[in-house]
Amino acid sequence: MNEERSRGVFVVPPWAVLLIAVAALVVSTAALTATFTGRSPFGMMSGGAMMGGGSMMGGSSVTNGLGPGESGFVSGTAASPRVIRVIAGPGYAFSPSTIAVARGETVTFSVTTMGPTVHEFMVGPADAVAADQPGTPEIADIGMMATKSLTFTFDGPGPYAFACHADGHYEAGMRGVITLVG
Numbered sequence: 001m002n003e004e005r006s007r008g009v010f011v012v013p014p015w016a017v018l019l020i021a022v023a024a025l026v027v028s029t030a031a032l033t034a035t036f037t038g039r040s041p042f043g044m045m046s047g048g049a050m051m052g053g054g055s056m057m058g059g060s061s062v063t064n065g066l067g068p069g070e071s072g073f074v075s076g077t078a079a080s081p082r083v084i085r086v087i088a089g090p091g092y093a094f095s096p097s098t099i100a101v102a103r104g105e106t107v108t109f110s111v112t113t114m115g116p117t118v119h120e121f122m123v124g125p126a127d128a129v130a131a132d133q134p135g136t137p138e139i140a141d142i143g144m145m146a147t148k149s150l151t152f153t154f155d156g157p158g159p160y161a162f163a164c165h166a167d168g169h170y171e172a173g174m175r176g177v178i179t180l181v182g
């Protein structure tokens with residue numbers, strides 16, 4: 001190394017390369033974390049539930065943990081609803097578009113809009129949802145990257161469904177099916 005320096009050639013020693021790489025990694029990780037907590041809708045949620053349902057950072061896919069009928073599944077109750085994350089958009093679609101709930105359980109739908117289009121989320125008896133019937137539980141004006149929640153108890157006979165009734169969205173296919181299990 002000294003010999004190289006004496007010749008006037010600057011050679012970065014291997015340990016320095018490693019140090020720089022580690023530093024870059026730390027900085028990028030910190031930046032990434034800041035991005036997630038700063039812009040992600042999940043930054044607004046409680047930390048414990050944040051990653052519990054799985055990550056959707058990789059795209060529009062949503063994992064919501066165990067479903068009804070799976071070993072270890074815990075049904076939501078009025079006192080402790082099961083949180084199901086739903087992504088509205090981009091485009092005129094929900095992800096997931098089929099959601100399984102246990103008969104009688106109480107679910108809090110946490111709906112996040114991806115993309116610039118403002119969406120709504122209505123859930124209830126399928127015929128009421130299809131008809132956009134007034135009085136059917138709904139959250140509206142869910143803007144880009146915003147998250148709104150709606151809690152619903154599936155204690156009727158079904159069938160149940162969910163949909164977005166922003167102008168033209170339902171007609172464009174922005175709807176989903178609730179599957180009652182049990």
Ligand SMILES: [Cu+2]
Binds near residue numbers: 118120164166169
């Ligand atoms: Cu919509």
